[in-house]
Amino acid sequence: MNAIEQIFSCQRCGFCCQGETTVSLDEHDQRRMVLCLGRDVEEVRERFWRVTGTVVQMKTVGGHCIFYEEGCRVHAGRPWRCRQWPLHPSILDDELNFRIISESCPGIRAEIGYGEFCRILRLIMAETDKIAC
Ligand code: SF4
Numbered sequence: 416m417n418a419i420e421q422i423f424s425c426q427r428c429g430f431c432c433q434g435e436t437t438v439s440l441d442e443h444d445q446r447r448m449v450l451c452l453g454r455d456v457e458e459v460r461e462r463f464w465r466v467t468g469t470v471v472q473m474k475t476v477g478g479h480c481i482f483y484e485e486g487c488r489v490h491a492g493r494p495w496r497c498r499q500w501p502l503h504p505s506i507l508d509d510e511l512n513f514r515i516i517s518e519s520c521p522g523i524r525a526e527i528g529y530g531e532f533c534r535i536l537r538l539i540m541a542e543t544d545k546i547a548c
């Protein structure tokens with residue numbers, strides 16, 4: 416069991432893909448998604464992205480991310496914030512953040528306790544500034 420598996424195991428519930436907004440995509444995310452989809456960037460922008468000024472997000476359909484359909488249809492090209500979730504650094508700042516995120520993500524191994532969870536998360540973050548779950 417690696418360090419991430421000690422604190423998280425995705426249950427594929429799709430809860431984190433629900434809502435009327437999504438994470439934003441940085442330029443690297445945008446390039447990776449375009450490559451993954453194998454389409455022209457303008458087509459991707461038109462069909463899949465919601466662009467507000469300089470902010471690029473994914474469109475939502477039916478209350479969830481446009482790519483959600485019993486799983487992520489752009490898994491290999493998903494944004495880094497989707498890869499990071501639910502191991503958000505704010506967990507280290509406040510136990511309340513840990514509880515809130517645990518309640519929305521059944522993949523969090525909350526049973527190991529906040530202190531132990533933070534200890535392992537710090538070790539993971541010391542190795543990379545962009546966690547990919
Ligand atoms: S990251 Fe959490 S909320 Fe998202 S699908 Fe996995 S278990 Fe569900």
Ligand code: SF4
Pocket residue numbers: 431432437473480481482483484486487488489490493494497
């Ligand atoms: S890109 Fe994939 S993982 Fe991210 S919100 Fe959309 S469906 Fe979920």
